Structure formats: structure tokens, C-alpha cells
Amino acid sequence: MEAMKMRLKLFIKTFIVRFMTSNEAIFSISVEQQKKYLEKFHAPNNDIDRSFYQYKCQMKLLGKLKEVVLNLISLFGLPLILIFLVNRQRKSELESKDAIVYLDGKPSNIIPDELRLNNGNMICIKGEFPYYLTGVDLKYIKKLFIQYPLSLFFISKNIIKISKYRYGIDMYNPKSIIVCAEYSFTSSILTNYCEFLNIKHINIMHGEKLFYMRDSFFRFHQCYVWDKYYLNLFKELKAETKQFIICKPRSMKFQVESSYEKDIDYTYYLGNESDEVLKKISDLLKDISSEKVLVSVRPHPRYSNINKINHLFNGIVIENNKEITIEESLARTKNAISLYSTVLNQAYHNGINIIIDDLSNPNHFKKLSELKYINLSRKYTLLSEILKKRDE
8 A cells, every 4th residue: 555655656746747847948938028927926925925926937837728737636636635644654753953955866965065064963865755744734734725725736736845844854853954946836835834843944056047937936044056146046036035145065166086087078968858959969969079089978867868869879979877977977078068057067167168059959049148047158169169160
């Protein structure tokens, strides 16, 4: 029975993530349209408003039909969720910790050293663990039903997130909860929930950001960002202004053994590209490659279909991202290529040339400036320039 419940939870999570994820969403709506939509919201009265506004921004990006489908699913699923979570066996305190960290598969080096020093007795919660609710949580959740009773998907997702936090709170009695979740519309409500329990809610930046109202209105007690550029970007997206701390973690500025030789001339770092774009990237890399120029491609750990990559990039060195870390990959390449990957940010901070791909998806490239892509304000080379030099 327990195994069946775990499989059901995984299915629901996978379905929701895929249903709410679109490769094109960030490029499908202009910054001007996003700003107009953001201006429709009056100043939030509380954290529930903040979360709801972020939810509405995300539903705007998804489209009305998907919002209706998600709410219909929640109409039938919400009673089952509540029954399941209220009746789960609760856990008692195992060991008090200064902080618990929910990384959800992300590397631990994204945690800033400053945050580690302030929360020395810290534990990362990994793997599967029980979600459940207490009477205190139900009392808190009642406020969501009162304020937004018809937004059942909004309520359901917040309930699930609260039940996830409840396990960590009961097990470790933390002073702080650390997450990577500015993109989640549950974030502001969870900050308020933590406040209700006298716990600090802290967010750490973990990936590249553009002007995208998915990341709007959020509030944490503290939010660590890599650069003042992102602080200003999030303020434009109407995130609460007093939460930000600028700090580069080891994932940005890292040290690798000097024994690594720069034996790769160009490495392309893939993201969530369509099949058509992947084919163009493959052709471009084959044009660059020669007996004197060694080119490699690094699949994305979550998005890339390795069988498809092996087929499309036949003849190109394909990095094994399970055996070669991103730090090692950058240490051995002279030039990092991508459209707008976090890896280009890492390359910049570690003195590696960054090349922005303006060829495989020119329409997306043209929108990067409007979307306020940070690397366009730095020293970079265009992929078209590399090919032009090769042909001269």
C-alpha cells in the first residue's frame, strides 16, 4: 500500500511539472505584456495575496484552458489529499538542527558560505519522506480557503508544500528552512507559515534568471542572489524589496585542480531545446569541428534525452555528465557555448570565454536583450562570429 502511494505521488508530481512546463513560455510573451499584466495587481495586503498574484501570473503564462484543467483535477483530488495527509503517521523530533535544506536534487555548493556559517548545524533532506498535516496546519490552511475558495489548484499545491515542511519541522525543530523556490507560487505563503512557527524562511538562487513573471511577487525572510543585477530584476517583478542579499556561492566561483589541461576548444552546454534546434546545434558544432579544433557537447542532466543526443551528435564528443562534473567540464574547455545557460555565468566568473548562440534559435536570441539577460552586459562572443572567422 505504501509503495502504491509513493508511485501515485510521483505520478502526480511528474504530471503537474510537465503540464506546467513549456519550452517556449519564457519567449512567448513580451516584457511589455508582462509588465502590463503585473500592473493589474494592487499592492498585496499579505503573503497569501503575494502567493496568489504569483499563481495568477503563472496561470496567465500557461493559458486559461490549463488553469481550468488544473482546478478541475483539484476539485476531485483535494478531498483525497486532505484525507491522506491528515491520517499519515507523524514523526517525532530526531535531532535539533539550526537549519534544514530542501535542495530537490540540486548540488550543495549552491549554498553560500555565509549562510553555512550562520547555520552551522545544518542538514539536507533528501530522498522520499512522509508528508503530513497537524491540527495547527489545518487551522492555518483554513485561511487559504477563506481568502481564495475557488482557486483549488492554488490551495492544493500550498497544502502539499506545507505538509512537506511539517515533516522537517517535526523531525529537526529547525530555526531556519532553506530552499531554492522563488519560482514557486507557494513561496510567500510558506514564508508566512514559517513566521507563524517562529522559523526563518531563506531562499538561495540556483539558476539563470530573465524577466519572467513566473518569478514575481515572492517574499522570503532572506533571498540570496548572485549579483545586484538580479536584485533589480526581481524588484521589477514586484518581489518584496527588503529580502535580498548579494553573495556568490561556490557553484559560481569555484576552484579545480590546476592539472586540468584546456584540451577542449569549445563545449556546448545544452538546455531544454526542441528536436529541431538540437539538429541545428549539431550541424553548427560539426561546422566548427576539425582536426585542429576539438568540440564537445554536454547534455542537460534533466532535460536531455541521451539516446537522441547520441544519435544527433554522432561524431561530436559527448560529455558524460555523470562522470564529469560541471566544474571539471569548464576547467578543461577554452570556450563555453549556450543560448542563456547558467553555465555561461559560471564560465564568466571563472575566467572562461563565453559564446552566446545566436544561430540555432535566432528568434529566441533576439529576445534575450528585452528579457534582460545578464551576459549581454558582459564581454562575450557570438557563435556567428566564430563561424565567420573559420570561413575567412
